[in-house]
Amino acid sequence: MTAPALIARELCVSFHKAGGSVQVIHDVCFEIAPGETLALVGESGSGKSVTSMALMRLLGKANRVSLSGQVLLPGASDGDFVDLLAVDDHAIRRLRGRRIAMIFQEPLTALNPVQRIGAQIAEAVRFHGGCSRRAARARALELLEQVGIPEPRSRLDSYPHELSGGMRQRVVIAIALAMEPEVLIADEPTTALDVTVQAQILALLKQLQRDNGMAMLFITHDFGVVSEVADRVAVMYAGRVVEEGAVGAVLERPLMPYTAGLLASVPKLELAGLPGAPLATIEGSVPDPARLPEGCSFHPRCREYRPGICDGAVPPLADLPGARRIRCARAGEWIASEESSHAD
Amino acid sequence: MAMTTATAISVQRRPHWWQQRTLSRFLRHRLALIGLIVIVTLTLACVFGPYLLPHDELTVDLRARFSPPLTDDFYLGTDPLGRDITSRLLMAGRISLLVGFSVMLISTAFGTLIGVIAGYFRGWTGVVLMRIVDAFLAFPSIFLVLVLSAFVKPSPFMITVIIALTCWMEIARIVEAEIRSLRERDFTVAARLAGASARWIMFRELVPNAMGPIIVAATLTIANAILLEAYISFLGYGIQPPLPSWGNMLNSAQQYLTNAPWLAIVPGITITLAVTSFNFIGDGLRDALDSRSDLQ
Numbered sequence: 056m057t058a059p060a061l062i063a064r065e066l067c068v069s070f071h072k073a074g075g076s077v078q079v080i081h082d083v084c085f086e087i088a089p090g091e092t093l094a095l096v097g098e099s100g101s102g103k104s105v106t107s108m109a110l111m112r113l114l115g116k117a118n119r120v121s122l123s124g125q126v127l128l129p130g131a132s133d134g135d136f137v138d139l140l141a142v143d144d145h146a147i148r149r150l151r152g153r154r155i156a157m158i159f160q161e162p163l164t165a166l167n168p169v170q171r172i173g174a175q176i177a178e179a180v181r182f183h184g185g186c187s188r189r190a191a192r193a194r195a196l197e198l199l200e201q202v203g204i205p206e207p208r209s210r211l212d213s214y215p216h217e218l219s220g221g222m223r224q225r226v227v228i229a230i231a232l233a234m235e236p237e238v239l240i241a242d243e244p245t246t247a248l249d250v251t252v253q254a255q256i257l258a259l260l261k262q263l264q265r266d267n268g269m270a271m272l273f274i275t276h277d278f279g280v281v282s283e284v285a286d287r288v289a290v291m292y293a294g295r296v297v298e299e300g301a302v303g304a305v306l307e308r309p310l311m312p313y314t315a316g317l318l319a320s321v322p323k324l325e326l327a328g329l330p331g332a333p334l335a336t337i338e339g340s341v342p343d344p345a346r347l348p349e350g351c352s353f354h355p356r357c358r359e360y361r362p363g364i365c366d367g368a369v370p371p372l373a374d375l376p377g378a379r380r381i382r383c384a385r386a387g388e389w390i391a392s393e394e395s396s397h398a399d
Numbered sequence: 400m401a402m403t404t405a406t407a408i409s410v411q412r413r414p415h416w417w418q419q420r421t422l423s424r425f426l427r428h429r430l431a432l433i434g435l436i437v438i439v440t441l442t443l444a445c446v447f448g449p450y451l452l453p454h455d456e457l458t459v460d461l462r463a464r465f466s467p468p469l470t471d472d473f474y475l476g477t478d479p480l481g482r483d484i485t486s487r488l489l490m491a492g493r494i495s496l497l498v499g500f501s502v503m504l505i506s507t508a509f510g511t512l513i514g515v516i517a518g519y520f521r522g523w524t525g526v527v528l529m530r531i532v533d534a535f536l537a538f539p540s541i542f543l544v545l546v547l548s549a550f551v552k553p554s555p556f557m558i559t560v561i562i563a564l565t566c567w568m569e570i571a572r573i574v575e576a577e578i579r580s581l582r583e584r585d586f587t588v589a590a591r592l593a594g595a596s597a598r599w600i601m602f603r604e605l606v607p608n609a610m611g612p613i614i615v616a617a618t619l620t621i622a623n624a625i626l627l628e629a630y631i632s633f634l635g636y637g638i639q640p641p642l643p644s645w646g647n648m649l650n651s652a653q654q655y656l657t658n659a660p661w662l663a664i665v666p667g668i669t670i671t672l673a674v675t676s677f678n679f680i681g682d683g684l685r686d687a688l689d690s691r692s693d694l695q
Contacts, residue, residue, distance in 0.1 A: 149594065159589065178603075227589070231593075
């Protein structure tokens with residue numbers, strides 16, 4: 056296996072408030088190989104976006120945040136790593152955009168409303184390239200072509216409000232790809248778009264990933280999107296990764312009850328014809344990170360809850376065969392039943 | 400056929416600047432339009448008028464003392480020394496308008512700089528800068544101007560600097576508030592993610608977005624500066640005779656108020672006209688630059 060393009064190790068994030076500090080991310084670990092897509096899935100408030108911001112070190116000191124753990128990019132020589140959380144402010148600026156880039160959910164707000172898009176793309180090149188204006192503009196044109204914008208030459212001088220949502224997202228992607236980063240973090244890049252445009256943007260991202268061989272961390276709450284783009288999926292709940300594995304395996308046979316519940320909550324088309332057919336839901340809501348339940352954070356909402364087993368200590372993330380990991384106090388039982396079902 | 404399709408889907412031409420909505424919104428604001436016409440006329444008159452008039456602003460003609468307006472070719476009359484008020488008014492306008500514009504440029508640049516830095520760097524930098532702004536604001540500006548002008552030689556340049564020192568705080572506050580909200584927007588974060596430096600984000604990303612309020616505040620600053628200049632010149636601390644300014648023309652008119660009222664009325668009306676015009680232009684710009692005003 057090739058060396059990973061991005062490693063997150065024991066990432067923890069705490070916010071400090073007047074009443075004390077609240078830990079919102081607990082020991083998040085994952086690796087992404089070049090050319091691979093890891094989807095990070097979870098409900099709102101599960102810590103997906105905070106994780107992505109922590110990776111880019113966007114949560115600064117001013118926000119009263121403490122970060123621990125490591126975010127590693129491969130260094131100059133083999134086996135050598137750069138820790139994004141440890142380098143100084145100047146170095147992080149040199150890394151952002153050049154080696155690790157990010158695209159946002161809302162393409163309109165991610166673009167400067169008073170600047171022409173050509174200039175915005177060219178800027179991203181000039182921050183790092185040290186190349187001439189003319190060369191940067193040429194590169195911007197090339198990027199607009201690459202992300203499939205029709206008539207790129209005349210679009211260079213458009214303002215963001217003159218483009219449709221899908222086009223804007225393409226521009227945002229062009230900016231992120233300006234320096235051909237090794238890692239791209241996509242924070243719900245298709246949530247704000249129409250379904251048809253969504254499919255186009257996903258196809259574009261996959262194609263660009265094939266061309267550049269970049270690793271992608273794809274944050275979403277949409278399992279349809281997950282099955283579309285991801286190679287592996289990590290499910291987050293209350294700031295912890297609760298299940299991780301290959302997309303096919305996880306979506307077909309979720310082991311952690313939370314993942315199973317999430318998958319069951321995806322509305323099915325077959326039900327649409329039956330009026331009154333109930334939508335499956337998970338009772339309750341994501342717990343307040345300041346008052347996490349004892350033991351497994353999910354146990355108050357869990358159908359498989361067993362007193363005495365689930366509410367003791369926080370279960371560890373157990374390794375399973377097939378590069379799969381789950382965090383469940385009853386992991387042993389699921390594995391056993393999984394094996395017996397294979398034996399049948 | 401292929402040709403026509405190609406033309407049909409080609410990108411729409413960008414509207415020229417005179418077709419843009421901001422301009423049409425400004426033109427729809429009657430008072431602002433009148434204000435603009437007044438200011439342009441006044442400026443042109445001050446720049447070119449003195450060359451066209453029959454009398455010099457410093458030529459003393461003792462035979463024509465206290466001529467009321469429309470006596471011979473003294474269109475607005477003469478002053479106690481028989482100098483032509485029309486040409487004095489226009490020469491004074493050069494000084495007063497120049498002071499107004501210069502104060503606007505200096506205080507806008509300085510206020511924007513302070514506001515951007517205070518808004519972008521939250522924490523101690525911002526707190527300290529904004530408390531300095533508050534301290535300046537808490538001090539009545541007219542006393543500040545008078546105290547300062549007691550220490551320096553009152554040349555037009557020094558008067559400009561002194562007035563600018565009391566006008567930048569408004570702009571600093573407006574810009575600071577604007578930047579504070581803009582810096583939380585996604586495009587600022589996106590610029591940081593692309594590897595932009597703090598200076599780049601402040602002046603290339605944030606300031607252009609705050610241009611609307613800055614322009615409006617700058618316009619109102621001109622009105623304020625003209626008024627302040629007139630005020631301190633009236634009190635005798637500003638522009639010194641024989642150099643005319645609207646303020647010191649009023650000052651010298653005081654003692655003749657009953658027998659030669661035009662001496663006070665002419666510069667008084669001019670000051671009022673200039674100040675209200677700038678205020679109307681400011682109002683018009685505020686509406687024109689706010690794209691939401693179309694929806695109301």
